Amino acid sequence: MSGEAGASGRDSAQVEVRELRQYFRALSGTLRLRLVRELAMQGEMSVSQLVAALRVSQPLVSWHLSLLKRVGLVRIRRTGRQVYCSVDRAQLQSYQDLLATFLGGDSGK
Numbered sequence: 750m751s752g753e754a755g756a757s758g759r760d761s762a763q764v765e766v767r768e769l770r771q772y773f774r775a776l777s778g779t780l781r782l783r784l785v786r787e788l789a790m791q792g793e794m795s796v797s798q799l800v801a802a803l804r805v806s807q808p809l810v811s812w813h814l815s816l817l818k819r820v821g822l823v824r825i826r827r828t829g830r831q832v833y834c835s836v837d838r839a840q841l842q843s844y845q846d847l848l849a850t851f852l853g854g855d856s857g858k
Contacts, residue, residue: 765851772844775820780805781813785822785836793826793835 776782787802800807814834817823821840826833
């Protein structure tokens with residue numbers, strides 16, 4: 750029976766590793782880090798506002814936003830033709846808690 754518990758623990762650790770890898774991969778790009786920082790500092794912003802603030806092309810911003818959205822770090826809201834983005838702080842905290850748990854620490858500290 751202890752082998753089963755060990756296997757379950759390994760499966761859980763593999764899931765944690767996969768989720769953390771996605772999180773770090775999403776944040777590994779300089780532009781994606783800048784996008785998350787800008788959204789965290791300014792709150793909700795339109796894609797055109799992000800383009801102006803970051804001084805990069807709209808297709809590039811949209812592509813990086815889609816990667817961040819895929820891992821749940823950014824929320825997208827559409828109003829007509831305008832697209833608004835914001836950081837999903839709950840998901841960001843969830844990833845931080847997962848990292849703390851994975852490293853064997855207490856996420857509350």
